[in-house]
Amino acid sequence: MTDDPPSPPATLPAELVDALADATPEQLRAVSRHAEALAEHKACEARLTDAADDADAAERPDGVPAKASTTIKEINGNRYYYWQWREGETVRSQYKGPVANEE
Template sequence: MVNTLNESSPERLRDVATYAEALAEHKEREARLQEETDDADVEERPDDLPDGVPAKATITIEEINDNRYSYWQWREGDKIRSQYKGSVNPDK
């Protein structure tokens, strides 16, 4: 590899450097996502978990117009997914 790089033009070396940097960032991101998945302490599927919602999902509560709502929320790759769970009663 060293010999090939030594024989390359400056333009080719810049292209290789750009590609190598992008590849390194991609691999670091994949490793972080895998580590997040490995770190998830999921033992059992909760009884009230609906179909299509993974066991690693957590409950998020949001307030909209003085009303509180809960959602199942989980990560799929680099996206956050949500599914409505229900209204939250503040008296409970």
């Protein structure tokens, strides 16, 4: 073991490196456990989002961009799904289908 502390990764912000340098060994171990758990959570969240985006893209018709979201509009007492997205200052919508009664 060397007397010099380990070098931080170049990708870490200076504020984080400074905060870690001032931490106690117990705090560093707690940060390590939290960082591992947070990394796993974010990776899982990203996988779920990617899967949802892939499923959503499969049913998206031509002309509806990937950034479009779905919204529900009520017209004459009936509820309908619409794709909705922004083009500059304009909000665009395209009919998707009726909302099922059980929703």
